Amino acid sequence: xxxxxxxxxxxxxxxxxxxxxxxxxxxxxxxxxxxxxxxxxxxxxxxxxxxxxxxxxxxxxxxxxxxxxxxxxxxxxxxxxxxxxxxxxxxxxxxxxxxxxxxxxxxxxxxxxxxxxxxxxxxxxxxxxxxxxxxxxxxxxxxxxxxxxxxxxxxxxxxxxxxxxxxxxxxxxxxxxxxxxxxxxxxxxxxxxxxxxxxxxxxxxxxxxxxxxxxxxxxxxxxxxxxxxxxxxxxxxxxxxxxxxxxxxxxxxxxxxxxxxxxxxxxxxxxxxxxxxxxxxxxxxxxxxxxxxxxxxxxxxxxxxxxxxxxxxxxxxxxxxxxxxxxxxxxxxxxxxxxxxxxxxxxxxxxxxxxxxxxxxxxxxxxxxxxxxxxxxxxxxxxxxxxxxxxxxxxxxxxxxxxxxxxxxxxxxxxxxxxxxxxxxxxxxxxxxxxxxxxxxxxxxxxxxxxxxxxxxxxxxxxxxxxxxxxxxxxxxxxxxxxxxxxxxxxxxxxxxxxxxxxxxxxxxxxxxxxxxxxxxxxxxxxxxxxxxxxxxxxxxxxxxxxxxxxxxxxxxxxxxxxxxxxxxxxxxxxxxxxxxxxxxxxxxxxxxxxxxxxxxxxxxxxxxxxxxxxxxxxxxxxxxxxxx
Amino acid sequence: xxxxxxxxxxxxxxxxxxxxxxxxxxxxxxxxxxxxxxxxxxxxxxxxxxxxxxxxxxxxxxxxxxxxxxxxxxxxxxxxxxxxxxxxxxxxxxxxxxxxxxxxxxxxxxxxxxxxxxxxxxxxxxxxxxxxxxxxxxxxxxxxxxxxxxxxxxxxxxxxxxxxxxxxxxxxxxxxxxxxxxxxxxxxxx
Numbered sequence: 039x040x041x042x043x044x045x046x047x048x049x050x051x052x053x054x055x056x057x058x059x060x061x062x063x064x065x066x067x068x069x070x071x072x073x074x075x076x077x078x079x080x081x082x083x084x085x086x087x088x089x090x091x092x093x094x095x096x097x098x099x100x101x102x103x104x105x106x107x108x109x110x111x112x113x114x115x116x117x118x119x120x121x122x123x124x125x126x127x128x129x130x131x132x133x134x135x136x137x138x139x140x141x142x143x144x145x146x147x148x149x150x151x152x153x154x155x156x157x158x159x160x161x162x163x164x165x166x167x168x169x170x171x172x173x174x175x176x177x178x179x180x181x182x183x184x185x186x187x188x189x190x191x192x193x194x195x196x197x198x199x200x201x202x203x204x205x206x207x208x209x210x211x212x213x214x215x216x217x218x219x220x221x222x223x224x225x226x227x228x229x230x231x232x233x234x235x236x237x238x239x240x241x242x243x244x245x246x247x248x249x250x251x252x253x254x255x256x257x258x259x260x261x262x263x264x265x266x267x268x269x270x271x272x273x274x275x276x277x278x279x280x281x282x283x284x285x286x287x288x289x290x291x292x293x294x295x296x297x298x299x300x301x302x303x304x305x306x307x308x309x310x311x312x313x314x315x316x317x318x319x320x321x322x323x324x325x326x327x328x329x330x331x332x333x334x335x336x337x338x339x340x341x342x343x344x345x346x347x348x349x350x351x352x353x354x355x356x357x358x359x360x361x362x363x364x365x366x367x368x369x370x371x372x373x374x375x376x377x378x379x380x381x382x383x384x385x386x387x388x389x390x391x392x393x394x395x396x397x398x399x400x401x402x403x404x405x406x407x408x409x410x411x412x413x414x415x416x417x418x419x420x421x422x423x424x425x426x427x428x429x430x431x432x433x434x435x436x437x438x439x440x441x442x443x444x445x446x447x448x449x450x451x452x453x454x455x456x457x458x459x460x461x462x463x464x465x466x467x468x469x470x471x472x473x474x475x476x477x478x479x480x481x482x483x484x485x486x487x488x489x490x491x492x493x494x495x496x497x498x499x500x501x502x503x504x505x506x507x508x509x510x511x512x513x514x515x516x517x518x519x520x521x522x523x524x525x526x527x528x529x530x531x532x533x534x535x536x537x538x539x540x541x542x543x544x545x546x547x548x549x550x551x552x553x554x555x556x557x558x559x560x561x562x563x564x565x566x567x568x569x570x571x572x573x574x575x576x577x578x579x580x581x582x583x584x585x586x587x588x589x590x591x592x593x594x595x596x597x598x599x600x601x602x603x604x605x606x607x608x609x610x611x612x613x614x615x616x617x618x619x620x621x622x623x624x625x626x627x628x629x630x631x632x633x634x635x636x637x638x639x640x641x642x643x644x645x646x647x648x649x650x651x652x653x654x655x656x657x658x659x660x661x662x663x664x665x666x667x
Numbered sequence: 668x669x670x671x672x673x674x675x676x677x678x679x680x681x682x683x684x685x686x687x688x689x690x691x692x693x694x695x696x697x698x699x700x701x702x703x704x705x706x707x708x709x710x711x712x713x714x715x716x717x718x719x720x721x722x723x724x725x726x727x728x729x730x731x732x733x734x735x736x737x738x739x740x741x742x743x744x745x746x747x748x749x750x751x752x753x754x755x756x757x758x759x760x761x762x763x764x765x766x767x768x769x770x771x772x773x774x775x776x777x778x779x780x781x782x783x784x785x786x787x788x789x790x791x792x793x794x795x796x797x798x799x800x801x802x803x804x805x806x807x808x809x810x811x812x813x814x815x816x817x818x819x820x821x822x823x824x825x826x827x828x829x830x831x832x833x834x835x836x837x838x839x840x841x842x843x844x845x846x847x848x849x850x851x852x853x854x855x856x857x
Contacts (some may be wrong), residue, residue, distance in 0.1 A: 060749045063710040071714070075836050313787060315700060356768065369810050403767040404741070437744040489744060492703050541703075 064166070070313040088442035089422050090429035092498035092535055093288045094118050094486055096149040098174040098201075103587050105598045105620030105634035107219050107244075107660065109168050109198065114601065117177035117551025117583045118498070118535045119194070119340055122492075122576075122603075122646040125249040125653035127164040127291050130646050133180035133194030134500065135531050135557040139646075143192035143449055144477075145183065149200055149283065150347070151307055151325050156369050156388060157339065159190050159452035165287060165301050165329065167265050169224050169240050173211055174201040180535060182447040182481045185232035185411045185427035186361075186394060192447040192479050193502075200283075203228055203236035203271040209667055216660025218636065220245040220260075233623060234273045241266035248292070249653040252640050257653045263289035263301075281309040297334035304328055317353035318354040322346075337381070338374035343367065357403070360396040371453065380462030382470075388467070391416045408433045419451040421474050426557065432560075437490050443483045448476040455508060455523055471523035478505045492541040497534060504529040507559060518568075526565030529575075531557040545589035553581045576646065578604035578613070593624040608647070701703040707825055708757070708779075708818055715777055715801060715816065716756040718845040722838045726778060726838040732760040734774050738791065739781040741765055769794045780804040780814070788812050792833075799837050811855045815839070828852050 040221050062337070063071065096115045106112040114121050119400040120137045122130045142159040145152065147332040153166050170416060176198050183191035206228040213223030224242030231237045243264035248256040267285030274280050286304035293299060307325035324346045332338040349363035373381040396411025412426035427445035434440055455474040459466050471610065485498035509526030513516065533555035541547050559571035582602040589595050598619040605613040617639050622632040635658070637643065642654040679767055702762075712735050726733075733745065733756055751761035766772050769791045778800050788806050792813045795802065802815045809817035810828040817828040827849035834841050 060706060060710070060746065063706065064713065064750065066710070068711075068714055068718070070843060071707060071710060071846060072826060074824070313790075315790075353768075356771070400767065404765055435745070 046590040066179070089179075090407075090431040090443055092118055092180045092483065092496075092500070094180075094537065096178065097177065098171075101170050101173055101176075103595065103620065103622075104599065105597065105618055105632070105636065106170065107222065107634070109166055109170070109173075110163055111178060111636075112170065112173075113178070113196070115585075115599075116176070116196075117537060117553060117581065118180035119178060119196075120555075120581070123655050124257040125257060126246050128162045131161070131163065131196075132577065132578065133178075134502065134533070135555055136193060136575050137577045138574060140454070142452065143190065143477075144194045144196065144198045145187050146198075147187075148198045148661055149307065150309070150323055151305060151327060151649055152343075152345065152367075154190070154343075155339075155341065156452055157373075158454040159449060162329070162331065163300075164261070164291065165263075165289065165303060165331075167263060167287065168198055168200060169226060169242060169267075170227065171212065171224070172206055172238070172240065172269075173202045174199045174205070180480060180498070181443070181483050182427065182502075185413050185425055185445060186396060187413075190449060192449045192477070200269065203238045203269050206238045207236070207588040210664070212662065212664040214632075214660055214662040216658060218247045218656055218658030219615075219660045220247050226404075231270060231272070235270060236272075237268065237270045239266070239268045247656075247658075250656055252644070252649065252652055252654055254642070258292050258294045259653070261289065261291045263287060277313040278310075279311050281307075283307050293334070293407040293606075295335075299334070300330070300332045302330045305596045319351045320350075321349045332374070333375050335376060335378075337376055337379050340372045342370040344369075357400045359398040359400075360395070361398075363393065365392040366390070367392075373453075375462050378461050380459045381457045382459050382462075383457070386453065386457070388418045390418075398534045405433050415450075417450050419456065419474075423448050423450060423476060438489060439487045441483075441485050441487075443477075443481070445481050445483075450476045451477075456630070458523070465520070467519045467521070469520065469522045471480075471511075471525075474508070474523055475506060475525055477507050477525065479503070482545065494539040495537070497536045499532075499534045501532040502530065504531070504559075507571055509561065509565055509571070510569050512566040512568065515566045524567075525563070526562055526567045527559050527571050528562050529557060529559035529571065531555065542595045547587045549583075549585045549587075551581070551583040552631050555579055572608040575610050576611075578606055580604040582652045595622040595624070596620070603645070608650050609646070611644055611646060614645070616643060617637060630662075633659065634662060635659045674770075703757055704748075704820070705743045706746045707741050709750045711818070711825065711827075712777055712779060712803065713746065713750045713754065713761070715803065715845070716761065718842040719777075719801050719834075720840040720842075721776060721799050726759075727774075727832075730759070730763050731774075733776045734764050735760050735773065735777045735779070736764045736775040737779050737781060738766050738769060738772070739783040742781050743779075775800050777801045777803060780809075782806050788814055790818060795837075796835060798838055801834065801837075801839055807856075810852045813854050815841075816849075817852075826850065830854060 094116045096112055098117055101112050104115055105263050113119055113131060118133060120132050124139055128139050130141060131135045131141050132144050135441060136143050140158040146161050148168060153161050155162055179195040181194065183195040187195050208228060210226045211232040215221035222244035224240060226238055226240035228238035246261040248258055248260045251257050265285060265287035269283040272280045284306040288302040291299040304455050305325060305327040309323040311321040329341040347365040347366045351361040353359050368528040369388045372385045375381060375384055392413060392415040394411060394413040396409055398407055398409040398607055400407050412424060415423045425447050427443065429443040430441060432440045451474050456470040458470045460468040477537040479502050481500060481502040483498060483500045487496045505528050506525030507527035507529050509524050511524045511526055513520045513522055535553045537551045539549045557575050557577060557578060559575060562568045583601045587597045600617050602615040603613060605611060616637045620632055620634045622630055624630050637655055637657050642656040644652050644654045699711055716733055731847040735751060747763050751763060754761050778834060780802065782805055788804060788809055789812060792802060804814055810830040813833055815834045819826045819828055829841060829846060829849045829851055831851055832853060
C-alpha cells in the first residue's frame with residue numbers, strides 16, 4: 039500500500055517538473071542545451087517498451103555500480119527472480135517460484151549458449167562465471183519464454199549478453215580481496231585484428247571463504263576457480279558478421295566430510311549473421327560445451343554438448359514480421375555413480391530437434407502488435423512437444439504500454455526424473471519414473487509499463503496452471519519408502535512483479551522492486567505423494583528491493599541496495615533483510631578504487647535450506663582496484 | 668510484512684520531502700540544469716528546424732508545415748509533441764509524424780531514426796539518398812555511417828556530430844551557428 043502511495047506521489051512530481059522544463063529548455067541556446075545534464079532512464083526502457091513480457095534488463099552500469107562480484111550476485115539485481123545463496127558455491131535461482139538448488143523451470147543462456155545440465159534440466163551455477171566488465175547486459179524474463187526459447191523456459195529466461203569485442207578495447211586490470219571474497223583478479227586485453235576484426239582475451243580467478251553452519255562453525259566449503267577465454271568479432275562485410283568465442287575453467291570446492299569437489303570444462307562457439315536486405319536477416323551459431331564434475335562420495339559427470347541453431351527474420355509486407363528457426367542438440371553424458379546415488383544407465387546419448395516460428399503482426403502499426411507463434415520440439419523421452427503462445431502489445435499512449443500473453447510451456451524430462459536411483463543397487467529407496475512425462479504449464483500474463491520523464495514504472499501480473507508436476511509416489515503407503523518419481527501433482531501460481539525507477543537528480547537514481555507470489559501444489563487423484571512439492575518449491579511469498587545510486591562530489595559514487603525477503607515456510611527459513619553497499623572513488627580517469635560491503639546488517643543469515651543441513655551466509659567486505667589503459 | 672512496511676514508511680518519509688524540495692527549486696537556474704535525455708533531444712530537433720535550410724522543393728507550397736518524423740519505436744513519448752506545439756519556424760507550423768518503416772515516409776523534413784534492432788542506418792539512408800531530409804539519430808557512429816547529425820551522450824551531456832557532406836548531398840544547408848558547436852565528421856568507408 040505504501041509503495042502505491044509513493045509511486046503516485048512520484049508521478050505527480052515528475053509531471054509537474056516536466057511541464058516546466060519543456061518550455062524552459064526551448065529558451066536555451068544550442069550551446070546551453072549541450073550543457074544540460076541528461077538522465078537516460080529512457081535508454082533502458084526503450085528496449086523494454088517493445089517486449090510483451092515481464093522483462094528486466096541489468097545493464098553494465100547496474101553491474102558496475104552494484105558491488106556484485108560474480109554473475110550470481112548480479113542476478114540479485116533482477117527483482118523478478120528468486121535468488122538465494124545456499125552456501126559458498128551453491129545458489130538457488132528461479133522465477134515465479136519453484137526454486138531449489140536443482141530448479142528446473144528456468145532457461146539460462148550465455149551469448150546464446152544454453153547453460154544447462156541434462157541431469158536435472160537446471161544449471162550448475164558454480165561454473166557459470168563471466169568477467170563482469172565484459173557483460174553488455176543481462177535480460178531477465180519472468181514467465182514462459184518457451185515459444186521462442188524452447189523447453190525449460192517455463193517460468194523464465196536469463197540471457198547474459200557479453201560485449202562486442204570492439205567495446206572492450208585496451209588493458210583492464212582489476213583485483214582485490216576481503217573477508218568472504220578472499221581474493222580475486224582479472225586481466226583483459228582487447229585490440230584490433232586487421233582492418234575489420236577486433237578481439238579480446240581474459241584470464242582471472244577467485245578464492246571464496248567458507249560459509250557457516252548455523253552454530254557458527256565453518257562449513258569447510260571454500261571455493262577456488264580459475265577461468266580464461268577470448269572473443270573475436272569480425273565485420274566480414276557491411277552486412278555480414280562473424281564471432282568466435284570460448285572459455286575454459288578449472289575449480290575446486292572443499293567439502294565438510296569428503297574430498298574436494300573438482301569442476302572443469304570449457305566451450306567454443308562460432309556465430310555468423312548476415313543482413314540479406316533491409317527486411318531479412320539470417321543468423322547461425324554452432325557450439326561445443328564440455329563439463330567435468332567430480333563430487334567425491336556423491337557422483338561424477340562428464341558431459342559433452344554439441345549444438346547448432348539457425349534463425350531467419352524477415353518482414354513480409356508492411357505488417358508481418360516473421361522469425362523462424364531450427365535447432366539440433368546432441369548430448370553425451372557419462373555419470374560415475376556412487377554407492378548411494380546412481381543414474382542408470384550411467385551413459386546416455388540424447389538428441390533434441392527444435393523448430394519455431396513466430397509472426398508479429400502490426401494490427402495498427404506502432405500501436406497494436408500481436409505476436410503468434412509456436413515451438414515444436416522433439417526429444418528422446420516424450421517425442422514431439424508443442425509450445426504455442428500469443429502476445430499482444432498495445433501502446434495506449436506514447437508513455438504507456440499494455441501487454442498480455444497466453445502461453446503453453448513444458449518442462450521435458452531430464453535424467454533425474456527417469457534414471458535416478460538410490461542406492462545404486464536394488465532394493466531401491468528411490469527410483470526414477472519409467473513413464474515420467476513432461477510437466478505442463480498454461481500461463482496467463484497481463485502487464486503495463488509507464489514511462490514519464492524521469493520515472494519508469496512496470497507491473498506484471500500472472501496466473502499459471504501446472505499439470506503433472508514431479509511427485510514422489512509411495513509404493514507401499516503409508517510406508518514413506520520406497521518412492522517412485524511420477525507426475526502426480528498439479529499446481530497453480532499467481533502474483534505480481536512491480537518495479538519503479540526514478541531519477542531524483544541527474545546523478546541520483548532510486549529504484550524499487552516488489553514481488554508477490556503464491557504457489558499451491560496438490561496431489562492428483564490416485565497419487566500417494568505426501569511431499570506436495572515441498573522440495574520443488576522453496577520460494578518466499580514476497581520480496582522487496584530498494585536501490586539508491588548516487589554520484590557524489592569529489593569523484594565519489596555511492597550505491598546501496600536493500601533487500602527484504604519473506605520467509606520460506608516449507609523449509610522454516612526465516613524472513614531476512616540485508617544491505618549491500620559500494621563506495622567508489624574514481625581517483626583518475628583510469629583508476630577506480632572501491633570498497634564493498636555485503637550482507638551488512640547481520641553477522642550471518644540463512645537464505646535457504648532446512649535447519650538440519652543449512653549453511654549461513656556471513657557479512658563480508660572487500661576492496662577492489664580497477665585500472666584501465 | 669511489518670518489517671517491509673516499516674522500511675517503506677521510512678524510505679517514503681525520507682525520499683518524498685527530498686523530491687518535493689528538488690521540484691520546487693527553479694530547475695533551470697544556475698549550473699545544474701537537468702532534464703530527461705529525450706526531452707533534450709526533442710528540443711534539439713526543434714532547434715535543427717531553425718538552423719537548417721531546405722530547398723524550396725522540399726515543401727509542397729510556401730505555407731506547408733515542416734514535419735519532424737520518428738522512424739521506428741518512439742523514444743520521445745509526448746516530449747516531441749509538447750515541444751513543437753503552437754510553434755512556427757519561418758512562418759511554417761510544425762507537425763510530428765511517426766513511421767514504422769522507411770518505405771512509408773512521405774512528407775518529412777527532419778527524420779529521427781530511433782535505436783532499434785530493426786533500424787540499420789545504412790539501409791535506411793540508402794533509401795532516402797538525395798531526398799531533402801535531415802537525418803538524425805543516436806545510433807552508434809551514425810554520422811560516420813552516413814547520417815547527417817548524430818547525438819552522442821558523453822558524461823551525461825549530449826554532443827552533436829555533423830556529417831556536412833551527407834547534408835550537402837541532400838541539398839541541405841546547415842547553419843554555421845550549429846556547426847560551430849558540433850564536431851564535424853566525414854563518413855568512414857565501411
